Amino acid sequence: MARIAVVAxxxxxxxxxxxxxxxxxxxxxxxxxxEYDLGAAxxxxxxxxxxxxxxxxxxxxDAILLxxxxxxxxxxxxLERGLLLKLRFxxxxxxxLRPSRLWPGVAGPLANVKPGEVDxxxxxxxxxxxxxxxxxxxxxxxxAEVATEExxxxxxxxxxxxxxxxxRARRRERRKVTLVHKTNVLxxxxxxxARAFEAVAAEHPDVTTEYQHVDAAAxxxxxxxxxxxxxxxxxxxxxxxxxxxAAVTGGIGLAASGxxxxxxxxxSMFEPVHGSAPDIAGKGVxxxxxxxxxxxxxxxxxxxxxxxxxxxxxxxxxxxxxxxxVPLRTEEVGDRLAGYAVA
Amino acid sequence: MARIAVVAxxxxxxxxxxxxxxxxxxxxxxxxxxEYDLGAAxxxxxxxxxxxxxxxxxxxxDAILLxxxxxxxxxxxxLERGLLLKLRFxxxxxxxLRPSRLWPGVAGPLANVKPGEVDxxxxxxxxxxxxxxxxxxxxxxxxAEVATEExxxxxxxxxxxxxxxxxRARRRERRKVTLVHKTNVLxxxxxxxARAFEAVAAEHPDVTTEYQHVDAAAxxxxxxxxxxxxxxxxxxxxxxxxxxxAAVTGGIGLAASGxxxxxxxxxSMFEPVHGSAPDIAGKGVxxxxxxxxxxxxxxxxxxxxxxxxxxxxxxxxxxxxxxxxVPLRTEEVGDRLAGYAVA
Ligand SMILES: CC(C)[C@H](C(=O)O)[C@@H](O)C(=O)O
Ligand SMILES: CC(C)[C@H](C(=O)O)[C@@H](O)C(=O)O
Numbered sequence: 001m002a003r004i005a006v007v008a009x010x011x012x013x014x015x016x017x018x019x020x021x022x023x024x025x026x027x028x029x030x031x032x033x034x035e036y037d038l039g040a041a042x043x044x045x046x047x048x049x050x051x052x053x054x055x056x057x058x059x060x061x062d063a064i065l066l067x068x069x070x071x072x073x074x075x076x077x078x079l080e081r082g083l084l085l086k087l088r089f090x091x092x093x094x095x096x097l098r099p100s101r102l103w104p105g106v107a108g109p110l111a112n113v114k115p116g117e118v119d120x121x122x123x124x125x126x127x128x129x130x131x132x133x134x135x136x137x138x139x140x141x142x143x144a145e146v147a148t149e150e151x152x153x154x155x156x157x158x159x160x161x162x163x164x165x166x167x168r169a170r171r172r173e174r175r176k177v178t179l180v181h182k183t184n185v186l187x188x189x190x191x192x193x194a195r196a197f198e199a200v201a202a203e204h205p206d207v208t209t210e211y212q213h214v215d216a217a218a219x220x221x222x223x224x225x226x227x228x229x230x231x232x233x234x235x236x237x238x239x240x241x242x243x244x245x246a247a248v249t250g251g252i253g254l255a256a257s258g259x260x261x262x263x264x265x266x267x268s269m270f271e272p273v274h275g276s277a278p279d280i281a282g283k284g285v286x287x288x289x290x291x292x293x294x295x296x297x298x299x300x301x302x303x304x305x306x307x308x309x310x311x312x313x314x315x316x317x318x319x320x321x322x323x324x325x326v327p328l329r330t331e332e333v334g335d336r337l338a339g340y341a342v343a
Numbered sequence: 344m345a346r347i348a349v350v351a352x353x354x355x356x357x358x359x360x361x362x363x364x365x366x367x368x369x370x371x372x373x374x375x376x377x378e379y380d381l382g383a384a385x386x387x388x389x390x391x392x393x394x395x396x397x398x399x400x401x402x403x404x405d406a407i408l409l410x411x412x413x414x415x416x417x418x419x420x421x422l423e424r425g426l427l428l429k430l431r432f433x434x435x436x437x438x439x440l441r442p443s444r445l446w447p448g449v450a451g452p453l454a455n456v457k458p459g460e461v462d463x464x465x466x467x468x469x470x471x472x473x474x475x476x477x478x479x480x481x482x483x484x485x486x487a488e489v490a491t492e493e494x495x496x497x498x499x500x501x502x503x504x505x506x507x508x509x510x511r512a513r514r515r516e517r518r519k520v521t522l523v524h525k526t527n528v529l530x531x532x533x534x535x536x537a538r539a540f541e542a543v544a545a546e547h548p549d550v551t552t553e554y555q556h557v558d559a560a561a562x563x564x565x566x567x568x569x570x571x572x573x574x575x576x577x578x579x580x581x582x583x584x585x586x587x588x589a590a591v592t593g594g595i596g597l598a599a600s601g602x603x604x605x606x607x608x609x610x611s612m613f614e615p616v617h618g619s620a621p622d623i624a625g626k627g628v629x630x631x632x633x634x635x636x637x638x639x640x641x642x643x644x645x646x647x648x649x650x651x652x653x654x655x656x657x658x659x660x661x662x663x664x665x666x667x668x669v670p671l672r673t674e675e676v677g678d679r680l681a682g683y684a685v686a
Binding site for chain 2 (some may be wrong): 081085112130131135136146150152163184191215218222236239242246248251
């Protein structure tokens, strides 16, 4: 049976992860879960973000389920660079997968978009670009200060994530891949992405392709999100576009993500897109749907496509039966979802 | 009287610029306008993008009115880098000003946002960041290819645009400035922006401030655009966020922009955010509102705040009186706007 590592984290992390585990246990009984204490709380208590020994232990698991890490009391970058991004890079999670669906029962913000009409997935590059950490500064705190951030892009890194996007498109009905970049300004990286995209597209004559600049894509995600099927893009563009996609499909409260190492050489990591939401933590009112959808991605990655589909269907049932305005209880939602998934 | 340079450009550029000039002539009779032939058409005819002699002539004007340049037949980057960005950099247009309002009469895409509720302006940095052109590639067209893009940020460049944003906020009712960056990942540039922002904020105790990561801001522009007053951000983030702001307020067809050198050492440049729209060019059906709103920014920059306000009010009248579904004629809209503006 699969062995997963669980990082519940801070704020509402433990609450929503609790429900995700309920659902995993329901559809895949016998999965072995080990908890790891990482995040703002541990950082404050011990000064540690991600000890090497923990990194090594995590590497021995089949997948990682993460709730949320972070707290306003931790300086920006400490947990992001030291924990989340460190795991993405150390475990070569080059596919940052972010599906967005406008579920029946969910009131999205767009007047002219009906539930069921949006069903897209962003395949965001996860190990390169401006996230490489290649920046610096000079003359800090003087009028002469200069600060740089460098986007690093390799043919290796770009081509492999584009291949993943095409492989995913082939398993979907519309079989369409949109490349998003900013080739008219970022001419070097843009050209690399465009040439790699063309080369992979040529091997997939059964997949429809298009290209959009990131500003246009940001706009079309608002005016016509229906037009997208699979979107492949760079790390930072993907960060921004997936939050827009989440916003137009009901908010990050429903958005799941997977940081995937497709070859399985390292564990993949699954986490809701929402943060630790300290304001509502501990009250039992956080919506666990994003965590449970992330668990569905995890279950799929472990090779159990049927069980994953049952979890996704359970979420659809749950969302379709909600009455707007009625407050939810985290535990009850988790119980219902586990029940639907095995029914 | 002021002397302006007019670059009508390609596609619908000449049509919409024609109406903007009508309106300028109506409210500021006697403005001297000189036309310059730049854009895709000239590039195809002569191979020239922006001859040095033209750059020098443009520098002698009080402002530049630009329609739209570009055509799918020109390789990506040629006109963007060679013309638009060259002008922004050569004329040190460090304030890229992009107001967004949801005008009464305009049906925006958001179900819960009413006309009149959104009135924000993005102050986008215009001369630094990833637009600096500091990138390159190695081992091109081999599996070992690497491509870089470098974001360059100086205290000089960051502080001056933040100062401009605070000055604008002071002239507005809500007096609020939101800094948008990605300090948790782009730690060097992010820290420079955050420290410069804090320093300028400390000099403006009458202005409310907040900070948001770019992904969160992209989301909130969709879910709560009402919350923004003045947004100050870096060049690339501004590019993306202003297209989202345009999308939620009725589309880039209504979006105006100014590339401003506030000190007036060089001419500022004003252009609609939309492109050359070759598909509808020459048919007399393009909406000139974005060009006319850009002209209003130009008129304001020339020091005629009252005339600018009359043009903006004319646009409000025009938009409020449109019947949805009734096709418009470019010339007729221009005539009406000129009429309203002098009434
Ligand atoms: C927390 C942060 C480092 C992260 C990112 O920028 O990737 C987050 O925004 C996300 O999208 O997962
Ligand atoms: C055409 C392009 C260079 C430009 C930009 O990226 O600034 C455009 O998108 C804009 O927003 O004015």
